[in-house]
Amino acid sequence: MTAHPAPAPGAGRLPRIPESLSSDPEQRVIVSIVTRLAGWRLADRAHPWVRLWGVPAFCATLGITSLLNPANTTVWPVQLALAAVFSVPLLWREHRPVLVFVVTTAVSVAGLALGTFNGADAARAVALFNVGRHGTPRQLAVCLSVTVAHLIVWGSVYWTGGQLQYATRPVVVTLLAISAMVAFAGLGLAGRLVNAVITTLEKERDQQARLAAAQERARVSREMHDILGHTLAVIVGLADGGAALAPQRPERGAETLRIIADSGRDALGELRRLLAVIGAEDSPPGGVPLAPQPGLADLDALLERFRAAGPTANLHAEGDLASLTQGLQLAVYRIVQEALTNTLKHAALDTTVTVRLTADADAVHVDVDDTGPARPAKTRGSGKGLVGMRERAALYQGEVTSGRNAHGGWSVHARLVATTPTHHAEKHPA
Incomplete structure (x- = not known):
């Protein structure tokens, strides 16, 4: 038959x-x-x-x-x-x-x-x-x-x-x-x-499924770049500072190593959470809940790790930042994180960084200024950090500008629209 x-x-x-x-x-x-x-x-x-x-x-x-x-x-x-x-x-x-x-x-x-x-x-x-x-x-x-x-x-x-x-x-x-x-x-x-x-x-x-998977892979790639880039910059800064202080203040060695270990554990935890998002469909029901995405409340911890590497950092916030959506808070957090990472890579360890966040009725303004001076770069940057910041701002119809400032350092300014984010911005925060 x-x-x-x-x-x-x-x-x-x-x-x-x-x-x-x-x-x-x-x-x-x-x-x-x-x-x-x-x-x-x-x-x-x-x-x-x-x-x-x-x-x-x-x-x-x-x-x-x-x-x-x-x-x-x-x-x-x-x-x-x-x-x-x-x-x-x-x-x-x-x-x-x-x-x-x-x-x-x-x-x-x-x-x-x-x-x-x-x-x-x-x-x-x-x-x-x-x-x-x-x-x-x-x-x-x-x-x-x-x-x-x-x-x-x-x-x-x-x-x-x-x-x-x-x-x-x-x-x-x-x-x-x-x-x-x-x-x-x-x-x-x-x-x-x-x-x-x-x-x-x-x-x-x-x-559509393949397009969504490609978008998710791109999002994961940007997240990994931000997480690893910042954490490795902090670890390198701590290691350089610890090596310089070891002859004069050997007691700082243990504290420096502890901060390096904490930074590594934090980055590892974020990477595990990020990779778990990719395999969420294969996760057994009732598993351990994933950690939430970082927001503006986590900026203090971010600046503490930054200060541990040597630079001085100050945070100034104005406006109703707590009412911002989770996706917008994540975008602001990643922009600040990337700007601090660039400071660690390119500015002297004794630089002072000022982070200003201003929320008005229509937009959120992010300003990150360091006093420099610039130090000779051992490796040339890929430029992905600035591209990533611009992509995150574009999700909220915003823009990012950067350049030299009057103090001899570097400034980053970002403006993100808080009222009408583009499509998928809230559903898939980048």
Whole structure:
């Protein structure tokens, strides 16, 4: 019998409609219909044998009932043979739709020659439906033309032979039969179009999933850059300071090492939390809750670690900063963190840094100024830090500027709009 391929990946779950369609009120009816059809297709994939064998069995049953038609003068073995020849080819209706149509039409012509009206003749409608669903448009047009011509002959023969002597309007019945066959062909074509739509929606859903994964990887990359860049800069600064102080104040060595260890543990904890976000779907239920994203309340701890590396740091805050959204607070925190990291990399250890946060009705202003002086750079910066700050500000329709200041140091100014963040800013804070 016909071999059936294994279900395709994703065949065991109902396709999700992309948000761009499901969120549109005008498309809800269409989405509902497509979802229902997709559910039926899913059930068919789960139990393909039901439709494969059920349709031929139904047509064979109609052929058996024709034995009760007194107008049929053909012996019953011939009628049963006609019912079988009508029904059995339907098992290959999806893989060889045109061939099955030819076979069923030929059997119908044979029935006409024998003067036998067989209910299994409904197999021709099934065959025409599958030509519309799996054949080419040209094949469907040819098969439909053959069907119309055949029905005209079929009506003439059966009314002349008396099998349909109960019909008072033979022309109307013939037209109804033709209309029904055209409808079956149209349903097959519509089913093909619906499958194409569902396949397109599935592809769009997969593309959106891949795009979301790429955006998440980019977010994770920026977070790792900020976390590792700042922590390593603090550790390098502490190590340089500890090495310089070791001959004069050896007792500071243990304290410096402790701060280095604490900074490393903090960075490791943030990285674990960040990586856990990627694998959140695989995490067992009831697991340990993840640490929250840092916000403005964590700036004091950030500045403490910065001061431990040598520089002096001051924080000035104005306005209602506590009412800012979590995503906006995270963006401000990362901008300050990156600016302090650049100070550790490029300014002298005795520099003084002033961080000013000002929140007004429309925006949040972030100013980070150090007094320098600049020290010779052992390695050239990649520029990713400034790019990352600008990307975070862009999420909130803001901008970042930086440059030399009047004190001989470096200044960073960022402005982030607090009222109308761009899309996904709150859902996926960068």
